[in-house]
Amino acid sequence: MEKVKPLLSDGTLWIPGSYSSFSSNYDSLFYFIFWLSVIFTIAIVGVTLYFSFKYKRSESNLVAKKQIVHNNKLEIIWTAIPFVIVMFIFYWGFKDYLYMTVSPENAYEVRVTGKKWFWTYEYPETGVKTVGELVVPVGRPIKLVMSSTDVLHSFYIPNLRVKRDVVPNKYSNLWFDVTQEGIYQIFCTEYCGDQHSNMDSKLIVKSYEDFLDWMEEQKRGASKDVPLDLLGKKLYKEQGCNSCHSLDGSVVVGPSWKGIYGAQRLLADGSEVKVDDNYLRESIVYPAKKIVKGYPNIMASYAGLLSDREINGIIEYIKTLK
C-alpha cells in the first residue's frame, strides 16, 4: 500500500506539495507576498539599524541635529505605495477565492459528515458509505456537501489548499480537482474536544478506472463474505470506535474493549450487569441507557447506522479480545 504524502518534506519549505487545480495559484500568491515582505522587512530593519548606529548618542552627538516633523513628499509616498500593493494583493486573493468558492456544474458529489471524532463519506449516486477514507477519481472536480452531527468541525486538506467549516444543521460546500493519484492527509481544524487532533482521515485519489472498480466492489457489499469477527475488526476502525475505545486496556475516552466480554460491569446508577451479547447490542444502539460507572455519557447512538450483521460482527470481534 502506498504511503500518505508527507507535508513538510514535500513541496517547498513554506508550502506542502501542490496537488490541486488551484494550489499553484495559491503558491504563486504566497511567494509573491513572501518575497515582498522579506524585501520590505530587510529594508525596515536595515534602516532602523543604520539609524541606530549612525545617530548613536556620543560626546559629539548630544543634541539632535534637526527636528523634523513633516515631509509631505515622503509621507505621501509611504502611504501610496503600500496602498497600491495591498489593493493589488487583495484583488488577486479575491479572484482566486472566487474560483475556489464556486464549484463547477459537473462536479461529482460526495456527502461528508463530521462527528466526534471521525469523518464519514457517502456517495449519493451509489449509496456507498465509507468511514475515515474518502476515495475520489483524479482529474475530476469533486464537490463535498458537508455537515456535522454534533459540534463544529473543519475539513482541511493541506495539499489541496482547501478548508471549510462543517456546521451542525447546515450544509457547507467545498470543491477541488486533484491533479495526481495518491493518498493525502485530511485534518479537522476546528477544535472539537478531546480527540480533536486524532480526527484525521485520508483522501485516496485513484485513476477513474480504479475508482469505478473500487465503487463496484463497495456496491457488491464486500462485507457479506467476510467472517463476522473480521467484519467487526474492520468496523472498529471504520466507524471510529477506535477514537474512544482501545484494545489494550488503556482508557481513551470510553472503556477499553479488552477482556470485557463475560465480565461484570458496574453501572453509573450503582447496579451491576454482566457483559453479554444483549448488553453489548444495547450499548451500541442505545448507549445512554446503561452508563458504565466512571465514564461520561457521550457516546452517540449507532441505531440506524449499523446493520444487524454489522452489530453482530462487532460483538463477535469483542469476544475475541481476551
Next chain:
Amino acid sequence: MTTVSNYINAKKGILSWIFTIDHKRIGIMYLGFVLLAFFLGGMFALLLRLELITPNELILTARQYNQVFTLHGAIMVFLFIIPSIPATFGNFFLPIQLGTIDVAFPKLNLASLWIYVLGAIFCFYSILSGSVDTGWTFYTPYSSTAGGSIIPMVTGVFILGFSSILTGINFIVTVHKMRAPGLTWFKLPLFVWTLYATAIIQVLATPVLAITLLLLVLEKTMGLGIFDSALGGDPVLFQHFFWFYSHPAVYIMILPAMGVISEVVATFCKKELFGYRIMAYSSLAIAIIAFLVWGHHLFVSGQSPFITMLFSLLTFLVGIPSGIKVFNWIATMYAGTINMKTPFLYFLSFIFLFTVGGFTGVVLGTLSLDIHLHDTYFVVAHFHYVMMGGTVMAFLAGLHYWWPKMFGKMYNEVAAIVAFVFIFIGFNVTFFSQFILGANGMPRRYYNYIDEFQLLHFTSTVGSWLLAVGFFISLAYFISSLRSGKKASENPWESSALEWKTASPPVTQNFSTIPKRIDSGPYDYDKA
C-alpha cells in the same frame, strides 16, 4: 535620615492600599495583578510547549492539554494583555501627563480594580471546580454542550468586561475634562491619544461581549436556543458576536502599545515625533475601522462571499495606518541622538516583530491564502508576533522606561540587556518555527501531531525555555532594584515629557505644585 514624602510612603498599612483612590497606587496594584496573571499564563504556556515536544502523550492527557491551552489563552487575553498597558501605565501616567492630580472619577477607578479582582476570582474558581476545555473563544455549540466549569469562567470574563468599561469611561472623561490649562489636544503625548482611542473601543465593544456571554449562559442554564443548533440556534452567530468584540479587542491590546512605543522613541532619540498629528489621527482611524473587520476571522465559516470580500478589503485598509506608524517611528530616529538603553532595545525589537506580525497579517487577510492557513499554527504565530512581539515588547519597553519614575529606583542595566537578549531570541525561536509548521498544514489546538512536525515543535519548545530564562532574569533584577536599587533621579532619561518633571517617585499630588498652565508639548526637544 529624612525621606521625602511620596505616593508610596505617604500612608502606611495594607488598608491604605486596598482603599486608596490614588491613581498611582491603583496602577501599581494593577501592575502586580497583571504580572501575576502573566506568570500563570506563562506557566501554562511552558506546560503546553513541553507536552508538544513529542507527537504523542508526554505529561498531559488530551483533556488536560485542552484545558491548559484554554486557560493559557483566557488568562493571557482577559487577565493580562487587555488590562496590561492601560490599567497599569495608563492609570499611573495619564493624570500626570495631563498635569492633573487624578483621574476624573477616582472611586470608580478603585472600583474597576476590585471588579477586575472579582472577575479573576471567578476564573480561578472555574479552574479549581472542573476547569474549561472550550478554548478561550468559547465557540458554540461545543461550549453549549461541553461539561466542565464553563459558567463560572464565562461569568468571570463577563465581570472583567465591566472593569474594562469603567476604566474606559474614566479615561475618556479624564482626557476631556482634566487637562491642565493650556494643554490642548495637539499638545497631548501620543500615549494619551492611544489611551483615548482604546477607551472608546473598550466602552463600545465590551458590552457586546458581555451580552454574548450572557446569552451563552442563558442557553446553558435555561435551554434558550440561540447558538446551539440542537435547540434551533445558529452556532456561527456566536462567532460573529464574539469577534465583533474580540477583533476590536486586538486594538485594545495594540493601540496603547503603540502609545508606549511613541513615548520611548521620542525620549531615547530626543526627537519630536515625526508625523505627530497623523499618528494621533490614525489612532482614532484604527479605533473606528477596527469595528468593521471582525469577519476576517470567519473566512472559512460559510459567510457569504460578498461579505467576505468586504471584510478582506477593510482588513487591508486597517493595516495601512499601522504601517504608517512604523515608518513614522523610524523617521523619528533620523538625526536624533539615540540612547541605546533597555527601553530602546525593546523599541527596536517591537519594530522588527511587529513588522513580521503585520506582513503575516497581510498574508492572512488575503482571501485565497487564508483558506489554507486559517486555524493552523501560522495564525498562532501571527498573533503571537503581534500580541507578544507587539504588545508585550511595548509593555516591557514601558516597564523599563517608567520603572525609575514609578518606584524611584534604577535597575541593573547589564542584567536587563542580558534578559532582553534571551527574550528576543527565545521569542523568535519559539514562534518563527510555528510559521513554518502552520504554512505546512499543522492545525492549531492539536494535542498529537504527525511525526514529521516533531523537529519544529521541538525547536519551538526550546525557544519557550529561552523566553522563560529571560523573564526570570527580569524578575530577579526588578526585585533587586526594589530592595537595593540605586536611587533614580527626577529625569534619568532626560525626557521632556511632563511625567519626568516631577519627583521619582511622584508625591501623592503628582506635582509639588500643580501646574497652572502648560504651554510646552511633550516632545519639545528643540527648546531644550
